[in-house]
Amino acid sequence: MVEVTGPATRPAGRVRRAATAVLVAAPVLAAGACGTADAADSLLREDVLAIGVQTDQPGLGRQIPGAESGRYDSYEGFDVRMAKEIARNLGFPARKVSFSPVSSKMREEAILSGQVDLVVGSYSVTPERKTKVGFAGPYYVAHQDILVREANPASIRNLHDLAGKRLCTVPGSQSFHRVRTEQSVPAVPVEAKGYTDCLGKLIAGELDAVSTDDLILAGLASMAARTGDYMKLVNAPFSDERYGVGLLKDDVDGCEAVNEAITKMYQDDTVRLQLNRWFGPTGLELTTTVPQFEGCI
Incomplete structure (x- = not known):
């Protein structure tokens, strides 16, 4: 698997459409028609919807x-499925949706540069990130937990047991910061390119644990099990990770339309079915009620 370290590539020739352009999602936009003076720049007026997604999170x-x-069919996973359903509910058929790989540390740049219209990729809403980009949703609330080898040689059973232990850190991710700074647990950082790389280091014994969102950890555990390397979740959650859909701050129309799409996905059972498809076999306790939205203004 290729680890992407640069910004997502926006399809050639893509530009913001003028105010006179045809609206591709009029029924959805009508439900949130309050808009802003910059509505002409809304993602809803794009010919092709460019979405940035992660590539290293099974x-x-x-x-x-x-x-x-x-390609539309080049990526898979719960976030990718959410992105496809959001696009469909906004009125974009598959042929009008482009996916681009974007790493954790490049998500804001990809949005601000206009290379993607949306980022759907375990993108936790934080006050710092909200100073740079806007967020619709969240579409799911995950919880930071801890993954260890099944034998758990370091005897890690909770957050405080990470003190002095080797813990993975990924550029652009807040997870290590939550442990070391917010929770004041003096874990020892071991840098990795992405969370698949973290898993490889954990299997190789170069790490004592990986701590990040429980959905990411469950996916990593499933991936490891396929090669006979068994991992387990400690099941000691210590944060709420509100997975938002990143977009430009001023695109209120787009934000409200995405919120309408997310609400519909909970109402028609899409979210529950996709959560069960990707994470049901892991035994992780899943939440299937619509989260409280951030608000678009």
Whole structure:
């Protein structure tokens, strides 16, 4: 699997459409018609919807081995499915949706540069990130937990047991910061390119644990089990991770339309079915009620 370290690539020739352009999702937009003076720049007026997704998070966002980057069918996982359903509910057919790989540390840049219209990729809403980009949703609330080898040689059973232990850190991710700074647990950082790389280091004994969102950890555990490397969740959650859909701050119309799409996905059972598809076999306790939205203004 290729680890992407640069910003997502926006399809060639893509520009913001003018105010006179045809609205592709009029029924959805009508439900949130309050808008802003910059409504002409809304993602709803794009010819092709460009979405940034993760590629190294099994169960959430993963590029299918051998698949051509950018194709609609090149990626799989819960986040990818959510992105496809959001696009469909906004009125974009599959042929009008482009996916691009984007790493954790490049998500804001990909949005601000206009290379993608949305980012759907375990993108936790934080006050710092909200100063740069806007968020619709969240579409799910995960919880940070801890993954260890099944034998658990370091005897890690809760957050405080991470003191002095080797813990993975990924550029652009807040997970290590939550442990070391917010929770004041002096874990020892071991840097990795992404969470699949973290898993490889954990299997190799270069780490004592990986701590991040429970959905990511469940996907990693399932991936490891397929090769006979068994992992387990400690089941000691210590944060709420509100997975938002990143977009430009001023795109209120787009944000409200995405919120309408997410609400519909909970009402028609799409979210529950996809959660069970990707994470049901892991035994992780899943939440299937619509989260409280951040608000678009």
